[in-house]
Amino acid sequence: MEQFFSESAYSAVAVSLVSYGLGNWLKRRFKLGLFNPLLISIVCTILFLVVAGIDYETYKSGSSLLTWLLTPATVSLAIPLYEEYELLKANAKAVIIGIICGVITSLGTVLLLSKLMGLTHQQYVTLLPKSITTAIGMGVSEELGGYVTITVAVIVITGVIGNIIGEWICKVFRIHEPIAKGLAFGTATHAIGTAKAMEIGEIEGAMSSLSIAVAGIFTVALASVFANFM
């Protein structure tokens, strides 16, 4: 099995796609934020590899095509940002200040809690990009010398939590303006939270999706500064 798996050009990608499809089906079937397709596909793929006795390196070389597409896909994030440019310009002050405050709060919270709980530098930089989209967060973690795989897991779980309780947080803390809600979702919980923001409303969704790229860029700039603080 292991040998076939490592020689086959498509098996690793197929396993990833099938498990993602399963996650998508579960999400539609049960309509629960917890059934995030990415989260489910990661768990299912791990289970499959463990049961079939295939090690990660074999799977990784087989699935390198998927990883290869990540840079062009991230570059493409400029497209939705450009499409929302008019909306960004019309609310420039709220967007820029709101997102910068969120990015600093994210980095600051991670710094403070990492210090309090005695994490190492490597563990700390692993968590620094946790609020931004996986595509950019992975790169930041790698550049700063973090554990990239842990960063990915934390980013996905952050998104899932935001997807589930984001609306409730907005309600409790009286964030009612659609623009402010969208910015909060996108800055704190990237693309997975944006899916929820799109369900709430059009303005919320558009604001949330433009926050993904903007918060990503500010985090790239500020994370390397924060990396020196601990």
Added chain:
Amino acid sequence: MKYLKQFFIILLISLIGEILKATISLPIPASIYGMVILFVCLLTGVIKLEQVKDAGKFLIEIMPVMFIPAGVGLMVSWGDLKPILMQVSVITVVTVFTVMISTGLISQWIIRRNKEAK
């Protein structure tokens, strides 16, 4: 040909991003250089939206699948995560609250102040 051309433009920008990353010694991923370049090209009209839109939207749509291999890497990094699982969980949950509240309330305050000014 349409998709091939669009994909080629995006790959070319990715390549320029990689070249910039190799020449500039800042901790910035190649994809970020590429994203900023594409955004500026779209704003200035050097690249028209129609020249990259379809291929770009497709790549964005299938993007979650590209994170699976890295997520599966938890298999090997589980040993590094296990001893700090508690700390990581606390940080993950608390940050969702602090960031949503700070961004939400500050931008809401700015929006409402602008409305009153008008």
